[in-house]
Amino acid sequence: MKLIYKNYEPEKGLEEKQAELYTELSGRTATADQIRTRNTQKAPEMTRYVLTEDNEALAYVTARRSRSNPRRVYIGYPWARPTCPEDAQLKIFNELMDYLKKEYSSLEIATSIVLEETNNEEQFKFFGTQNFEEFEIYGYHTYEMSIDEIEKWDLPEKSIKLDARKIAEKDIDTIAELIMNDPYISRAFPNKEAISSYLKDRIIPDDHSVIITDNDEIVAASAVIVLKPDHPASSSEYDIVIPRFTVVKERNQHAAKRMIFELAKIQREAGWEDIPLHFSFFFLSPHFALSHYPFVFPDINVLEVVMVFNKEE
Numbered sequence: 001m002k003l004i005y006k007n008y009e010p011e012k013g014l015e016e017k018q019a020e021l022y023t024e025l026s027g028r029t030a031t032a033d034q035i036r037t038r039n040t041q042k043a044p045e046m047t048r049y050v051l052t053e054d055n056e057a058l059a060y061v062t063a064r065r066s067r068s069n070p071r072r073v074y075i076g077y078p079w080a081r082p083t084c085p086e087d088a089q090l091k092i093f094n095e096l097m098d099y100l101k102k103e104y105s106s107l108e109i110a111t112s113i114v115l116e117e118t119n120n121e122e123q124f125k126f127f128g129t130q131n132f133e134e135f136e137i138y139g140y141h142t143y144e145m146s147i148d149e150i151e152k153w154d155l156p157e158k159s160i161k162l163d164a165r166k167i168a169e170k171d172i173d174t175i176a177e178l179i180m181n182d183p184y185i186s187r188a189f190p191n192k193e194a195i196s197s198y199l200k201d202r203i204i205p206d207d208h209s210v211i212i213t214d215n216d217e218i219v220a221a222s223a224v225i226v227l228k229p230d231h232p233a234s235s236s237e238y239d240i241v242i243p244r245f246t247v248v249k250e251r252n253q254h255a256a257k258r259m260i261f262e263l264a265k266i267q268r269e270a271g272w273e274d275i276p277l278h279f280s281f282f283f284l285s286p287h288f289a290l291s292h293y294p295f296v297f298p299d300i301n302v303l304e305v306v307m308v309f310n311k312e313e
Contacts, residue, residue, distance in 0.1 A: 001052065003088055008039050008047035015039065017049070017057035025079050027118035034190040038064070045099050048092040050084055058084035061092045063100055068183035072108045073100055077123045093130075097309075109309040110135070115302060127307050136306035140280040144240075147273045150264040159258040167209040167221060172199045174218050175211075178247040185245055203244065208270060210262040212255045220255035222246040224263050226272060240278045241267055 008014055015032040018039075022030045039047050042064060050059040059080035066072040075096060080089040100109055111132060113123045167175065176195040180186050189195045203209050209223035223244045227234045234240065243263070248256045260279070267273060 001085075003058070003085070004051040004053065005088075005092065006049045006051055007044040008049075009044065010036070010040055013055075014047075014049060014057075018047070018060050018062075021057055021060055021079050021081070025081070025119065026114075028114070028116060031190070037190045038062075043103075045103075046096070048096055050080070050088045050092055057081075059089050059092060061096050063096055066110075066183075067186070069108075071106075072110050073104045074110055074112055075100060076111065077113075077126065097130075111307050112138070112304045113307065114304050124305075124307075131310045132307035133310055134305055135308040137302055138304040138306065139302040142278055142280050142301070144276045144278050145260075146276055147264045147267050150261060150277070153257070153261055155257060155261060156254060158254045159261075161214075162219070162255055162258050163213045164258065164262045165211055165213070166207065167199065167204055167211050167223070169200065169204065171211055171218060171221070172196050175199060175221050175247065178218070178221070178249060179245065182247055185247065208266050210259060210266060212259050212262070214252070214255070218249070219252040220246075220248045220259045222259055222263060224266060224277070226275060227278075236278070239275050241272055241275050242278050242280075246279075 006014075015035040018035045019030045019032045022028070039062070046064065047062040048060065049057055051057055059078055061076055061078040063073060063075045066074055075093075078089045078093040080086075097109070100107075111123075111127055113120050113127070117123070173196070176192050176199065179189070179195050180192050186195075189198070203223045206223065206225070208225065210221065211218055212220035224241050225244050227236070227240050227242050229237050229239065246259070248259070260277075263277065267275070267277065
């Protein structure tokens with residue numbers, strides 16, 4: 001079988017092929033629009049494909065700069081169909097590794113294994129053979145609060161001086177920018193336009209949102225919704241209230257407590273005072289520090305494991 005090796009080219013149908021491959025092999029969903037947005041924001045050499053003469057995609061691998069760590073670049077797993085020769089899969093991976101070592105010689109090369117992907121064990125084995133070592137855990141801790149408990153909070157003066165109101169259309173651009181700058185929340189959206197549409201078409205009409213401002217500057221924002229136990233995203237056996245999104249501007253942590261206090265008011269106004277508020281706090285921690293915690297604290301959920309390339313081997 002003759003194989004064709006190609007770097008990314010926009011609007012050549014590669015976005016659709018890449019999305020189809022990932023969706024088919026990972027157990028998760030990706031769209032061509034999401035792929036297009038990501039691929040056009042980096043060099044074509046950062047995404048490589050194995051194709052047949054009939055233009056069927058057999059494998060691909062992609063890399064990206066880290067959003068949260070300027071000293072790191074990520075390489076992904078080389079996704080390959082069973083019909084792809086193993087040496088072709090390794091060829092695109094090794095060539096991309098060589099490219100990263102040359103173009104980003106001062107940066108750490110890492111990979112992030114998403115535990116929701118159905119072949120995560122295979123990925124651990126693969127990267128282990130490529131001199132990658134487990135280094136960090138990305139996950140979240142869920143905390144449940146009652147409205148009565150929140151309303152008894154003694155807010156610090158710095159939080160009390162802040163102003164609170166509901167999100168309006170004039171705020172959309174600023175909030176969208178805050179979400180885009182968040183390395184974790186931004187993953188849920190392909191681009192800033194999608195965030196703006198989400199805020200305009202869903203958050204504002206629902207009318208269960210809050211903005212915290214400091215001298216008219218937006219420093220925090222959130223919105224809540226009731227999640228039923230039969231919802232795919234719920235792990236609870238009863239109704240819970242969850243934030244649809246939460247952003248807090250850097251160096252404004254005092255705004256977070258005021259924001260939760262205001263969300264409790266929204267719950268009471270909506271008649272949800274008997275439904276607990278669930279907050280998930282995301283964290284990134286050294287692997288050795290948290291590797292056993294989920295077995296001790298079941299409300300700690302591991303989402304991804306970061307493995308780092310060992311240059312010394």
